[in-house]
Amino acid sequence: MSRTDGRIEKRFAALADEDRAGLIAFITAGDPDAATGSDLLAALPAAGVDLIELGMPFSDPMADGPVIQAASLRALKAGMTLKKTLSMVAGFRRQDDTTPVVLMGYFNPILAFGVEAFAKAASTAGVDGLIVVDLPPEEEPELADPARRAGLRLIRLAAPTSLGDRLDCVLDGAEGFLYYISMTGITGDSVPAGANISRAIGDLKEASSLPIAVGFGIKTAADVRALARHADAVVVGSAIVELIAANLDRAGAAKPDLTKKVLDFVRQLAESVRLS
Amino acid sequence: MASLGDNFGDLPDAAGHFGRFGGRYVAETLMPVVLEVERAYEEARQDPAFNEEFDQLLRHYVGRPSPLYFAERLTSHLGGAKIYLKRDELNHTGAHKINHAIGQILLARRMGRRRIIAETGAGQHGVATATVAARFGLPCTIFMGQRDIERQAPNVFRMKLLGAEVKAVTSGSQTLKDAMNEALRDWVRNVEDTFYIIGTVAGPHPYPKMVRDFQSVIGRETKAQLHQAEGRRPDSLVACIGGGSNAIGLFAAFLDDQRVEMFAVEAAGKGLDTEQHAASIAAGRPGVLHGNKTYLLQTEDGQIRAAHSISAGLDYPGIGPEHAWLSETGRVKYVSATDQEALEAFQLCSRLEGIIPALEPAHALAYVIKLAPKKPRNHLMVMNLCGRGDKDIFTAAEALGMDI
Numbered sequence: 268m269s270r271t272d273g274r275i276e277k278r279f280a281a282l283a284d285e286d287r288a289g290l291i292a293f294i295t296a297g298d299p300d301a302a303t304g305s306d307l308l309a310a311l312p313a314a315g316v317d318l319i320e321l322g323m324p325f326s327d328p329m330a331d332g333p334v335i336q337a338a339s340l341r342a343l344k345a346g347m348t349l350k351k352t353l354s355m356v357a358g359f360r361r362q363d364d365t366t367p368v369v370l371m372g373y374f375n376p377i378l379a380f381g382v383e384a385f386a387k388a389a390s391t392a393g394v395d396g397l398i399v400v401d402l403p404p405e406e407e408p409e410l411a412d413p414a415r416r417a418g419l420r421l422i423r424l425a426a427p428t429s430l431g432d433r434l435d436c437v438l439d440g441a442e443g444f445l446y447y448i449s450m451t452g453i454t455g456d457s458v459p460a461g462a463n464i465s466r467a468i469g470d471l472k473e474a475s476s477l478p479i480a481v482g483f484g485i486k487t488a489a490d491v492r493a494l495a496r497h498a499d500a501v502v503v504g505s506a507i508v509e510l511i512a513a514n515l516d517r518a519g520a521a522k523p524d525l526t527k528k529v530l531d532f533v534r535q536l537a538e539s540v541r542l543s
Numbered sequence: 544m545a546s547l548g549d550n551f552g553d554l555p556d557a558a559g560h561f562g563r564f565g566g567r568y569v570a571e572t573l574m575p576v577v578l579e580v581e582r583a584y585e586e587a588r589q590d591p592a593f594n595e596e597f598d599q600l601l602r603h604y605v606g607r608p609s610p611l612y613f614a615e616r617l618t619s620h621l622g623g624a625k626i627y628l629k630r631d632e633l634n635h636t637g638a639h640k641i642n643h644a645i646g647q648i649l650l651a652r653r654m655g656r657r658r659i660i661a662e663t664g665a666g667q668h669g670v671a672t673a674t675v676a677a678r679f680g681l682p683c684t685i686f687m688g689q690r691d692i693e694r695q696a697p698n699v700f701r702m703k704l705l706g707a708e709v710k711a712v713t714s715g716s717q718t719l720k721d722a723m724n725e726a727l728r729d730w731v732r733n734v735e736d737t738f739y740i741i742g743t744v745a746g747p748h749p750y751p752k753m754v755r756d757f758q759s760v761i762g763r764e765t766k767a768q769l770h771q772a773e774g775r776r777p778d779s780l781v782a783c784i785g786g787g788s789n790a791i792g793l794f795a796a797f798l799d800d801q802r803v804e805m806f807a808v809e810a811a812g813k814g815l816d817t818e819q820h821a822a823s824i825a826a827g828r829p830g831v832l833h834g835n836k837t838y839l840l841q842t843e844d845g846q847i848r849a850a851h852s853i854s855a856g857l858d859y860p861g862i863g864p865e866h867a868w869l870s871e872t873g874r875v876k877y878v879s880a881t882d883q884e885a886l887e888a889f890q891l892c893s894r895l896e897g898i899i900p901a902l903e904p905a906h907a908l909a910y911v912i913k914l915a916p917k918k919p920r921n922h923l924m925v926m927n928l929c930g931r932g933d934k935d936i937f938t939a940a941e942a943l944g945m946d947i
Contacts, residue, residue, distance in 0.1 A: 330731065336714060377845070428574075431575075451734050
């Protein structure tokens with residue numbers, strides 16, 4: 268796979284042709300259990316999701332808030348592993364060969380799997396890119412070389428704190444798309460009043476030709492609509508995961524209409540990127 | 544007095560690596576501030592005024608140098624090596640943690656930060672941080688696992704009395720690792736005005752190096768004091784190890800002298816053959832957590848396992864990256880002691896020396912009890928008595944089946 272014709276590049280090119288922003292939905296693999304998680308994953312493209320960010324569960328997600336940490340712990344408790352996460356993507360690929368899937372998580376499970384072996388297995392399963400939260404550009408080479416050989420994109424994160432002197436470091440070697448973290452916070456936080464996201468996106472666009480996705484703190488269809496005017500894609504995570512948590516019974520099992528409720532919400536978000 | 548710059552070898556390298564360990568594995572949001580702390584620390588350690596203020600505070604506020612005490616009754620009881628105790632439990636606040644808390648708050652002030660956060664396990668680092676925050680008039684929030692809050696009530700009260708806000712952490716195993724997750728999350732949110740005072744030689748570079756440098760006063764004093772008492776270097780050093788701040792503090796000044804044997808004692812909890820221990824080197828594998836690559840207790844799938852130790856201060860599933868490297872190079876031997884062995888040592892020290900040690904150094908003492916009898920009488924052994932046991936009386940009483 269060359270650097271320009273992967274699923275991620277094709278999808279962003281198609282979005283540019285349609286002249287609209289894309290919707291990126293985040294769910295944690297295997298949350299609340301493997302079967303429900305797989306059903307949700309399979310149904311996201313038809314609900315209007317353009318790119319899927321699939322969380323690799325980790326016991327100690329230090330950049331995530333309580334909502335996504337709880338999702339990780341539910342998935343782990345239900346027996347999720349990194350190997351099963353890859354199998355889930357392989358299953359998804361048998362019915363969808365165009366929607367990009369980016370795995371998001373922390374470095375330790377990848378190290379435990381073996382970096383080389385993981386890159387190959389992820390690529391074989393049909394994964395398109397990786398977001399490894401605790402691997403800043405300075406520590407990235409250990410994963411980047413095997414990942415690139417396997418044709419995976421390493422998605423770089425940029426935060427409000429990266430916009431000054433650090434921007435060159437963040438952009439050097441970036442590929443796929445840039446993930447702009449809307450605030451100095453963790454997943455599930457609210458965007459503080461006065462945060463100038465459109466200006467930050469403008470600065471990033473000036474410095475890079477990559478598509479810009481913006482995430483963190485985007486919770487409602489209205490949020491999505493507002494940001495879709497500026498960014499190439501909008502990420503919604505905690506708000507979706509929160510809806511999964513809200514549709515569990517007392518024993519923690521999925522209620523019968525969990526999938527429907529989550530997908531209804533996702534459809535609203537998808538309409539928003541298409542309306543703005 | 545030696546400056547803070549005089550330390551073993553050239554490690555870590557410029558990117559904070561000790562061999563294949565260490566580094567800066569943090570979210571992009573934190574990278575700029577981590578780099579800023581590094582630049583500020585590199586400037587500060589070369590600044591005589593910074594070093595002078597640090598030395599003065601250690602002398603007049605902490606009460607350093609701490610005594611190097613010949614434990615005559617313990618020595619005769621064990622019938623081997625001549626045992627010296629480095630009395631860091633006599634420091635202000637009752638443990639060695641105050642050494643690096645002072646160094647870090649001086650750096651925070653130099654960087655113009657207006658708010659302090661810290662994580663704590665046993666509460667010793669939390670108390671030390673709350674103390675220096677009071678002393679320097681900065682608001683301070685301490686993150687502490689709910690389980691640790693329950694078993695370390697006296698320290699929780701101390702922190703509050705000192706004006707700190709103690710935030711209970713109810714996620715995960717509700718112990719030290721979860722408190723550190725929560726402190727990192729707070730730092731991400733408040734990166735502009737907050738300084739994170741990390742409580743051990745772990746976390747992203749420059750923390751492992753910086754905390755080591757601030758703690759290395761323990762070993763430098765020991766070297767001078769033993770020379771005065773015995774006219775020579777020690778033959779062996781023994782310290783307990785959770786993250787490893789007191790151990791590296793004692794060892795750092797001696798690492799270049801290969802004649803000095805060193806032993807770091809991990810918490811074996813209910814036994815290394817159980818899943819309930821905190822022995823990252825004996826039973827862990829290299830991985831990445833809390834900003835650095837090091838030995839971690841983890842599952843085959845790379846999930847972090849909860850640690851267990853009777854001592855809240857050793858109850859951490861990782862170890863500082865320099866220790867991972869010192870283990871791999873063989874320079875320091877990493878051994879362990881169980882809860883039971885530590886409890887026995889805790890009582891022995893109280894009865895023979897009239898010193899109630901913290902349960903953390905009781906682990907070091909448990910190994911001294913095994914090692915000293917095998918050594919000749921002219922063997923000089925120094926153990927770091929890095930904390931006092933007042934905070935542990937409830938835990939110990941419960942373990943010993945006594946009502947108080």
